[in-house]
Amino acid sequence: MSETVRTAPPGRSHRGSARPMIALEGITKTYPKQTTPAVRDLNLEVPDGAIVMLIGPSGCGKTTTLKMMNRLIEPTSGRILLDGEDVTGVNADQLRRRIGYVIQQVGLFPHFTIAENIAVVPKILGWDRNRISARVDELLHLVGLEPRDFRDRHPRQLSGGQQQRVGVARGLAADPAVMLMDEPFGAIDPITRERLQDEFLEVQRQVAKTICFVTHDLTEAVKLGDRIAVFGPGGVLEQYDTPAEVLTHPANEFVAEFVGSGAAVRRLSLLELSHLELQEIALDGTATRDGHPTYSADAHGRPVAWSYLPGTSELPPLVTVPLSGTVYDAVDVMLDARAPLVAVVDDEQQPRGALHWNDLVGELRTKGRRQ
Numbered sequence: 001m002s003e004t005v006r007t008a009p010p011g012r013s014h015r016g017s018a019r020p021m022i023a024l025e026g027i028t029k030t031y032p033k034q035t036t037p038a039v040r041d042l043n044l045e046v047p048d049g050a051i052v053m054l055i056g057p058s059g060c061g062k063t064t065t066l067k068m069m070n071r072l073i074e075p076t077s078g079r080i081l082l083d084g085e086d087v088t089g090v091n092a093d094q095l096r097r098r099i100g101y102v103i104q105q106v107g108l109f110p111h112f113t114i115a116e117n118i119a120v121v122p123k124i125l126g127w128d129r130n131r132i133s134a135r136v137d138e139l140l141h142l143v144g145l146e147p148r149d150f151r152d153r154h155p156r157q158l159s160g161g162q163q164q165r166v167g168v169a170r171g172l173a174a175d176p177a178v179m180l181m182d183e184p185f186g187a188i189d190p191i192t193r194e195r196l197q198d199e200f201l202e203v204q205r206q207v208a209k210t211i212c213f214v215t216h217d218l219t220e221a222v223k224l225g226d227r228i229a230v231f232g233p234g235g236v237l238e239q240y241d242t243p244a245e246v247l248t249h250p251a252n253e254f255v256a257e258f259v260g261s262g263a264a265v266r267r268l269s270l271l272e273l274s275h276l277e278l279q280e281i282a283l284d285g286t287a288t289r290d291g292h293p294t295y296s297a298d299a300h301g302r303p304v305a306w307s308y309l310p311g312t313s314e315l316p317p318l319v320t321v322p323l324s325g326t327v328y329d330a331v332d333v334m335l336d337a338r339a340p341l342v343a344v345v346d347d348e349q350q351p352r353g354a355l356h357w358n359d360l361v362g363e364l365r366t367k368g369r370r371q
Contacts, residue, residue: 061235100171278353
């Protein structure tokens with residue numbers, strides 16, 4: 001008998017309204033002594049509250065594009081609009097205070113405490129001491145770091161993952177509407193990186209910022225993004241669409257080659273279990289065995305073991321996956337446990353149905369996914 005092998009990460013809902021928070025109109029950047037633009041005639045609208053992932057091969061202009069949004073790099077031509085306001089000619093320092101910025105190297109000041117690092121921009125903006133202190137504690141809680149344990153530490157006393165959390169907190173300190181993130185998880189080990197991605201999505205569910213996020217990792221782009229901007233050589237935007245469309249309908253040969261042969265597996269992370277027609281299951285003794293699996297439960301009603309499965313006498317371990325997860329999460333748990341099906345449970349660990357391996361190789365029936 002086996003209880004839950006492990007819990008898959010929570011799923012996510014798709015965000016973003018029709019109104020653009022950021023708009024790049026005809027943006028071109030040509031560096032001095034260069035004849036080929038790093039970014040060429042770029043038109044890009046970022047919906048309010050959405051996560052837009054910028055992805056492409058090295059040297060394609062995605063980081064240049066990100067830095068032009070807060071004018072760390074000035075465009076050669078074109079307009080930048082922030083919430084409808086043309087900011088191409090406004091004071092660049094004032095603009096940057098309205099935009100959070102998180103980078104791969106974190107960039108924490110080594111001689112500042114964690115609290116002092118988070119407080120940098122609020123101090124520049126003239127916030128009073130009590131307001132800053134309250135904001136620091138609020139943000140440390142938000143990124144999963146207990147204030148009494150971390151506010152007086154220095155960056156060298158934190159792990160890489162903890163430092164990256166502080167970097168996100170510092171980017172959020174002045175409550176900006178827009179966050180720019182340049183491969184923030186790129187230097188983190190794979191296990192910590194996946195955990196940070198899950199925590200990042202949870203934070204975004206609470207704060208609903210407009211986020212532009214540069215990555216080299218297509219799996220990360222699919223997992224985090226509401227939309228993906230695929231850049232090609234010469235800073236040309238090859239496709240800008242939802243993750244599902246980029247994976248299933250590449251705009252051209254370049255995008256198809258960039259997406260590669262793993263698209264079918266990556267699409268599993270876009271299929272939310274809450275939108276599938278799951279196989280019915282029942283508590284043992286409460287229903288007749290009419291072809292549906294039955295299970296035994298603990299005193300709290302949580303499923304702990306299969307008691308009957310159609311067509312088999314050798315019962316596999318019962319493993320669970322949250323209803324908020326994805327088909328990718330379910331497959332991961334099934335392979336790890338070597339089980340042909342998983343029980344899908346809600347937030348109270350109560351069973352909502354089952355997903356069988358045969359459903360994956362056949363046609364998955366959906367209730368209609370949100371786009």
